[in-house]
Amino acid sequence: MIELMKLPFKESALAPYVSEETVQFHYGKHHKAYVDKVNELISGTEFQDTPLEEIIERTFDKPEYQVLYNNAGQVFNHNVYWNSIGIGEKFDADMQERIAERFETRDALREKLADEAVKLFGSGWVWLAEGKGGKLDVLTTRNGDTPLVLGFKPILNLDVWEHAYYLDYQNRRKDYVEAFVKNLLKI
Ligand code: MN
Numbered sequence: 001m002i003e004l005m006k007l008p009f010k011e012s013a014l015a016p017y018v019s020e021e022t023v024q025f026h027y028g029k030h031h032k033a034y035v036d037k038v039n040e041l042i043s044g045t046e047f048q049d050t051p052l053e054e055i056i057e058r059t060f061d062k063p064e065y066q067v068l069y070n071n072a073g074q075v076f077n078h079n080v081y082w083n084s085i086g087i088g089e090k091f092d093a094d095m096q097e098r099i100a101e102r103f104e105t106r107d108a109l110r111e112k113l114a115d116e117a118v119k120l121f122g123s124g125w126v127w128l129a130e131g132k133g134g135k136l137d138v139l140t141t142r143n144g145d146t147p148l149v150l151g152f153k154p155i156l157n158l159d160v161w162e163h164a165y166y167l168d169y170q171n172r173r174k175d176y177v178e179a180f181v182k183n184l185l186k187i
């Protein structure tokens with residue numbers, strides 16, 4: 001069985017950029033629902049004691065496991081999401097240096113992440129991830145897909161499903177994305 005991760009900050013900690021109410025729904029309802037669904041689906045099956053990342057890898061691109069794959073992916077993606085947020089906390093000097101080498105400035109990376117998030121049609125995720133050979137890249141995935149199955153190691157992400165921002169920003173995705181990237185990410 002898998003567990004709902006503990007939120008690394010108070011539900012009110014992201015205001016005014018993301019409200020306490022949004023975090024309550026996003027973490028306590030949406031994220032929890034994905035965890036509950038995965039546990040319902042793996043209970044009594046070969047996946048019952050399988051780690052989350054392995055469930056994702058083993059169910060990827062298998063139509064008979066599509067519901068499990070989608071929900072497990074969403075659990076993983078939300079785990080990364082909450083850990084992408086730093087309240088007064090940034091990535092360590094080593095990662096900052098790698099970001100500077102690859103994107104020149106933190107602002108340039110923020111701009112690229114925001115740009116991809118605004119352009120993404122429908123629901124999905126924007127990522128900073130490490131590819132083979134350790135190269136950093138910005139990429140997007142749709143719905144519950146995750147860069148794990150594409151051979152990337154996720155570093156941070158940005159949730160651009162409407163449930164991540166609709167209570168606070170309604171249709172103004174760009175405003176959410178800019179506030180999030182500028183004020184909440186650990187970069
Ligand atoms: Mn979400």
